[in-house]
Amino acid sequence: MRREWTFGRKIAIGLTIKALLTIIMAIVALVTLQSVVTSKDKVINVDGPLMVRATQLQTVRQQLVSGFRNYLLSGVQDDLDALQDTRKTFADTLADLKADAATEQGAKLVDAISAQYDNYNKATDTIAQLRQNGTDIATALAAYKDQVTPIGTTLSAAITDYVTFRQNELNASQDASTKVAQQAEMWIGGIAVAAVLLALFVAVYLTRSLTRQIGAAVGHVQSSSAELQSAANQQASGMKEQTISMNEIATTISELLATSRQIAESSQRVAQIAEQTATSARSGDSTVDTAQMSIEGIRRQVDQIVNHMVDLGKKSQQIGAVLDIVAELAEQTNILSINATIEAAGAGENGKRFAIVADEIRKLADRVGSSAKEVRSLIDDVRSSVNTTVMATETGSKAVETGSRQFGDVASAFKAIADLVATTTEAAREIELSTKQQATAVEQVNLAIANVTQAARETEASTSQTLETASLLASTSGELLRLVQAKAAA
Amino acid sequence: MRGEALATGDGRQTDRARALREAFDRGFAETPATAMAEQTDLLALSLAGHRFAIRLGEAAGLFADRKVTPAPTAMREFRGIAGVRGALVPVYDLAVLMGYAPAEHLRWLLLAREAPVAFAFDTFDGQLRLDSAVLAPHQDQTRDTVREVARLDTPRPVIHIPSVIAALRRRMPKEG
Helix, strand or coil: CCCCCCHHHHHHHHHHHHHHHHHHHHHHHHHHHHHHHHHHHHHHHHHHHHHHHHHHHHHHHHHHHHHHHHHHHHCCHHHHHHHHHHHHHHHHHHHHHHHHCCCHHHHHHHHHHHHHHHHHHHHHHHHHHHHHCCCCHHHHHHHHHHHHHHHHHHHHHHHHHHHHHHHHHHHHHHHHHHHHHHHHHHHHHHHHHHHHHHHHHHHHHHHHHHHHHHHHHHHHHHHHHHHHHHHHHHHHHHHHHHHHHHHHHHHHHHHHHHHHHHHHHHHHHHHHHHHHHHHHHHHHHHHHHHHHHHHHHHHHHHHHHHHHHHHHHHHHHHHHHHHHHHHHHHHHHHHHHHHHHHHHHHCHHHHHHHHHHHHHHHHHHHHHHHHHHHHHHHHHHHHHHHHHHHHHHHHHHHHHHHHHHHHHHHHHHHHHHHHHHHHHHHHHHHHHHHHHHHHHHHHHHHHHHHHHHHHHHHHHHHHHHHHHHHHHHHHHHHHHHHHHCHHHHC | CHHHHHHHHHHHHHHHHHHHHHHHHHHHHCCHHHHHHCEEEEEEEEECCEEEEEEHHHEEEEEECCCEECCCCCCCCEEEEEEECCEEEEEEEHHHHCCCCCCCCCCEEEEECCCCCEEEECEEEEEEEEEHHHEEECCCCCCCCEEEEECCCCCEEEECHHHHHHHHHHHCCCCC
């Protein structure tokens, strides 16, 4: 039975199976009962009457024997007529047997009786003719005994064989009928047992299937109820947070509205300042031209300074060369004075005054030498300063050139600034207009936010109802689960 | 500004020239006896970075940038022969004689008074005129060539040229 079938379908199929089994059992019962009836009818309507007629045939034969003996003894015509009636009864019975002979063996036995009966009638007719002709009783009896009695015995034996046959047939029919009845009992009993077992199986299967499916479904419903409960809780808390957030958003939107108005005012001021800036930029343009001319003059002056400084460096170099000669002369003078002092010391007392002069010359040479070194240091400082000044001046010259170029850029930048300021003024006005539109839009948004906040509160209320419904559904599913599953109830 | 700086520089140079001239004149005005009696003349020099001095009286002359002609010899301190005042004198490296490494550029020549021999050295620091009290016996007696030391801010051992010549003579190879 398929799992996705509905419960009604399953129950209908189970009941249908049960009804089919009942119908099958009824049909089998009818068929078997019909067989039993047929077999019993055969016994009652066929074999029984045949048996009765066979037995009557034996009785009629005895009546024939006794009737013919009566005639032999009396010789009266009435007895002979009565004998004829008995013969007619025998013949009718035999004819019935012939007509009802259903079997080949029965037909043969009836034919044998008929043949013996004909022989018996011929023999008795012969004896009766003798009696009619006046033959005495003893002779007639003797003749009867000799001619008729053997045939009568044979006839009786034939009838007895037939009666025995019919008895056997009757017994066989009774046994067959009993057997059919027993088979019918077995069939009906077996089908009844099978129907009961199948009904039990269907009942157990349906019970288990329905219990399992309903239990699983109820379990799903229960878990879904729990999830729905949890989701409803989360949704409720989320809606609370959303309400809070919406309030915050409304506050922020209000601040944004105020800010937009401030921006509009600021944009208006920016437009005014931009116009003033454009005016200043146009006046700055002429100032830049004047400054550019001044820078050109500075550049020429710097070039002259550089040339002078280069000349100063060359002169300093010449002074250094002269100073080298002076220093060398001072050193030679020093050596000469030392040697003069040595010579004066060797001259004894006479050389003392000369030694004084030599010493003074040495001191003078020392001082000249130290002065020359000092001047050399000064000259080096001057040359270094000149070099530094030249380099600085050249750097300044380059800076002036760069400045001149940059002033050109500044001039063009001022023009660009003037153009951009005009654009800025226009943009500031557009910003002012847009900001006013934005403020209007923000007011609409604020109104929409208020509506959303109201909707969030209503949603929060409906979520609470959902939560209650989910709780009720969870408890209901639990009760249903207890109804379906005994374990759940335990 | 520039003119003022030049004027100041010119003034300083003029003052210095005037001071030199006055000092030169004052030297002739002082009494020579008192000036010379208590003072000693020293020639200050440096050998391999070490400061030394030589008594002026032990020298016969000081010369700069004289050509020294090298001559083959087995003595490390002998640097060659130089012509001084019309005579040829042997030149010895004073730094090697004092136990230092040979000098690379021997610019100065000191002619000894005691013998016709010259001593070469690379750095001449100048002439010193000191009070005789500044000279004191040298405490380190390991070197015979240094007997006094001038107690200046940086002490200068005084090389005794006669002892240097005597030591040089002792190291000369004996003839015959």
